[in-house]
Amino acid sequence: xxxxxxxxxxxxxxxxxxxxxxxxxxxxxxxxxxxxxxxxxxxxxxxxxxxxxxxxxxxxxxxxxxxxxxxxxxxxxxxxxxxxxxxxxxxxxxxxxxxxxxxxxxxxxxxxxxxxxxxxxxxxxxxxxxxxxxxxxxxxxxxxxxxxxxxxxxxxxxxxxxxxxxxxxxxxxxxxxxxxxxxxxxxxxxxxxxxxxxxxxxxxxxxxxxxxxxxxxxxxxxxxxxxxxxxxxxxxxxxxxxxxxxxxxxxxxxxxxxxxxxxxxxxxxxxxxxxxxxxxxxxxxxxxxxxxxxxxxxxxxxxxxxxxxxxxxxxxxxxxxxxxxxxxxxxx
Amino acid sequence: xxxxxxxxxxxxxxxxxxxxxxxxxxxxxxxxxxxxxxxxxxxxxxxxxxxxxxxxxxxxxxxxxxxxxxxxxxxxxxxxxxxxxxxxxxxxxxxxxxxxxxxxxxxxxxxxxxxxxxxxxxxxxxxxxxxxxxxxxxxxxxxxxxxxxxxxxxxxxxxxxxxxxxxxxxxxxxxxxxxxxxxxxxxxxxxxxxxxxxxxxxxxxxxxxxxxxxxxxxxxxxxxxxxxxxxxxxxxxxxxxxxxxxxxxxxxxxxxxxxxxxxxxxxxxxxxxxxxxxxxxxxxxxxxxxxxxxxxxxxxxxxxxxxxxxxxxxxxxxxxxxxxxxxxxxxxxxxxxxxxxxxxxxxxxxxxxxxxxxxx
Numbered sequence: 001x002x003x004x005x006x007x008x009x010x011x012x013x014x015x016x017x018x019x020x021x022x023x024x025x026x027x028x029x030x031x032x033x034x035x036x037x038x039x040x041x042x043x044x045x046x047x048x049x050x051x052x053x054x055x056x057x058x059x060x061x062x063x064x065x066x067x068x069x070x071x072x073x074x075x076x077x078x079x080x081x082x083x084x085x086x087x088x089x090x091x092x093x094x095x096x097x098x099x100x101x102x103x104x105x106x107x108x109x110x111x112x113x114x115x116x117x118x119x120x121x122x123x124x125x126x127x128x129x130x131x132x133x134x135x136x137x138x139x140x141x142x143x144x145x146x147x148x149x150x151x152x153x154x155x156x157x158x159x160x161x162x163x164x165x166x167x168x169x170x171x172x173x174x175x176x177x178x179x180x181x182x183x184x185x186x187x188x189x190x191x192x193x194x195x196x197x198x199x200x201x202x203x204x205x206x207x208x209x210x211x212x213x214x215x216x217x218x219x220x221x222x223x224x225x226x227x228x229x230x231x232x233x234x235x236x237x238x239x240x241x242x243x244x245x246x247x248x249x250x251x252x253x254x255x256x257x258x259x260x261x262x263x264x265x266x267x268x269x270x271x272x273x274x275x276x277x278x279x280x281x282x283x284x285x286x287x288x289x290x291x292x293x294x295x296x297x298x299x300x301x302x303x304x305x306x307x308x309x310x311x312x313x314x315x316x317x318x319x320x321x322x323x324x325x326x327x328x329x330x331x332x
Numbered sequence: 333x334x335x336x337x338x339x340x341x342x343x344x345x346x347x348x349x350x351x352x353x354x355x356x357x358x359x360x361x362x363x364x365x366x367x368x369x370x371x372x373x374x375x376x377x378x379x380x381x382x383x384x385x386x387x388x389x390x391x392x393x394x395x396x397x398x399x400x401x402x403x404x405x406x407x408x409x410x411x412x413x414x415x416x417x418x419x420x421x422x423x424x425x426x427x428x429x430x431x432x433x434x435x436x437x438x439x440x441x442x443x444x445x446x447x448x449x450x451x452x453x454x455x456x457x458x459x460x461x462x463x464x465x466x467x468x469x470x471x472x473x474x475x476x477x478x479x480x481x482x483x484x485x486x487x488x489x490x491x492x493x494x495x496x497x498x499x500x501x502x503x504x505x506x507x508x509x510x511x512x513x514x515x516x517x518x519x520x521x522x523x524x525x526x527x528x529x530x531x532x533x534x535x536x537x538x539x540x541x542x543x544x545x546x547x548x549x550x551x552x553x554x555x556x557x558x559x560x561x562x563x564x565x566x567x568x569x570x571x572x573x574x575x576x577x578x579x580x581x582x583x584x585x586x587x588x589x590x591x592x593x594x595x596x597x598x599x600x601x602x603x604x605x606x607x608x609x610x611x612x613x614x615x616x617x618x619x620x621x622x623x624x625x626x627x628x629x630x631x632x633x634x635x636x637x638x639x640x641x642x643x644x645x646x647x648x649x650x651x652x653x654x655x656x657x658x659x660x661x662x663x664x665x666x667x668x669x670x671x672x673x674x675x676x677x678x679x680x681x682x683x684x685x686x687x688x689x690x691x692x
Binding site for chain 1: 442517518526
């Protein structure tokens with residue numbers, strides 16, 4: 001697929017385990033791994049298997065929220081002799097069931113981390129999010145990986161993600177032989193990626209906050225998958241910010257897309273949509289709308305230098321690919 | 333349209349053109365009839381002009397070409413030239429996204445929009461020449477180096493001083509470079525200001541941003557007095573506050589940037605702040621300064637006083653021969669910081685008596 005991949009080896013590749021194979025990232029990475037020649041054995045762990053992967057991967061039905069999930073996962077990893085684990089069992093959007101969400105994202109991650117340590121895994125790649133830095137008026141224009149993680153207090157899923165990042169850091173310090181990579185993509189967009197963010201920008205008239213015009217970054221879904229693949233291939237420990245090149249103000253993005261904006265004063269909007277947002281995402285509206293107010297732009301230098309990340313799509317191109325795909329699909 | 337030419341003049345040309353048109357229409361109609369059997373209108377009677385609309389067949393207009401007729405004809409020609417689709421697009425662009433008219437599709441990594449800046453240049457020039465009548469001295473002292481850090485005094489709530497200083501350097505320095513001002517944090521939370529300032533090149537003041545800008549060989553303007561300076565009461569004007577963070581000295585020393593002290597006289601009278609209640613700040617979340625005009629006259633209170641400005645550049649301070657281990661020495665940093673502060677204060681003391689009143 002991509003020419004940037006390392007030269008192909010002849011000896012069989014070590015098996016790769018993917019937790020959360022039902023997610024966008026998990027399913028697509030499984031497919032990409034199966035396309036390699038020779039394909040590595042893909043061990044899929046999830047509650048359900050996407051139909052197009054049936055019979056092509058070794059599927060184990062595992063519920064990460066079970067109290068003994070760690071020993072179950074460890075047993076599977078040992079039996080299949082997995083060397084690499086991709087942990088992608090996270091919600092794409094904030095789940096309104098706060099307790100289940102916490103159980104899956106934090107406790108589930110803890111189980112995967114402990115199982116990896118117990119079963120001789122060599123590399124653990126975790127799909128995190130750049131949203132863990134949080135949008136803040138006192139953010140620097142470019143957030144580096146060393147910047148403090150300050151998720152908004154109101155955003156439960158981001159608090160959980162930041163907790164997972166903390167667990168990973170402790171884990172990496174304890175097990176220095178293990179390569180622990182956490183990928184922090186900014187907003188992923190593309191023709192097929194669906195999330196609360198893409199839905200927010202789908203309509204012809206986008207609600208914005210009166211008087212605010214933040215700089216935004218986007219990452220194309222193919223660049224995201226490339227980055228995950230790179231992380232699985234190369235040994236690059238640490239956290240990596242991922243984003244497309246360039247930044248653009250929200251108003252310019254909307255104008256490029258031919259959309260109009262509906263600027264509303266934020267105190268009004270925050271109050272008016274409070275109950276609706278709580279019911280839909282479990283968080284007050286500030287959890288999402290603050291991104292349309294304050295600075296939240298990441299620096300991808302480290303990913304370029306150490307991971308070899310080289311996105312094909314710039315922020316503008318990624319955004320336009322989302323817009324064009326949605327237009328064809330009948331949204332305006 | 334083919335009838336842009338007034339029908340009154342040039343009889344033969346008109347009849348030739350008419351004959352041609354008539355022939356082509358007849359041919360088209362014939363083809364339609366033959367191919368699709370369409371016969372919606374009766375075939376034209378020979379030499380009847382009525383088919384071609386009332387414009388050509390208005391003999392009354394030809395006989396008395398009055399003044400109104402002339403206007404009407406010209407207006408009609410204008411309207412016919414008008415591209416309705418284009419007009420609609422232009423209107424939609426301007427109306428649908430306020431403030432996004434005439435922005436380019438690219439900004440630099442800190443949000444500077446060249447096209448927006450170009451458009452703003454007109455009124456920046458006007459502010460510079462007529463509103464504040466800025467007099468600049470000592471611009472020849474500004475070195476033509478890769479990295480220059482301007483350090484200036486600040487006052488007034490909105491960063492007019494930053495805009496004018498950047499504008500002065502761009503207009504008068506031979507390199508034509510435009511330094512990028514670092515503006516206070518709280519402006520980032522203030523609606524309407526941040527997006528416009530960012531488009532004009534301003535960046536939030538923090539060490540990471542300053543370092544990134546200097547590493548990219550950009551010129552930077554810092555106001556180390558910070559918020560304390562911006563909100564200082566009127567009675568303390570031109571008295572430099574403590575340099576709040578002062579991180580600019582180790583930064584400039586580490587990156588070998590020249591520090592140019594700048595005194596701005598006139599900007600400290602823009603908004604004479606009487607007081608700034610703590611309680612109100614806590615309630616609203618951003619500082620609310622009370623000036624003679626501000627909450628009283630509503631938005632009119634934002635109009636800055638047209639005082640007369642003097643911008644004076646001082647001798648640059650170089651760090652080329654500073655040993656790397658001294659850069660982190662707190663005593664050295666503090667001494668240099670006070671040196672810069674003293675230089676600016678001295679420039680202010682020199683410039684202040686030179687003006688007769690704040691308006692001249």
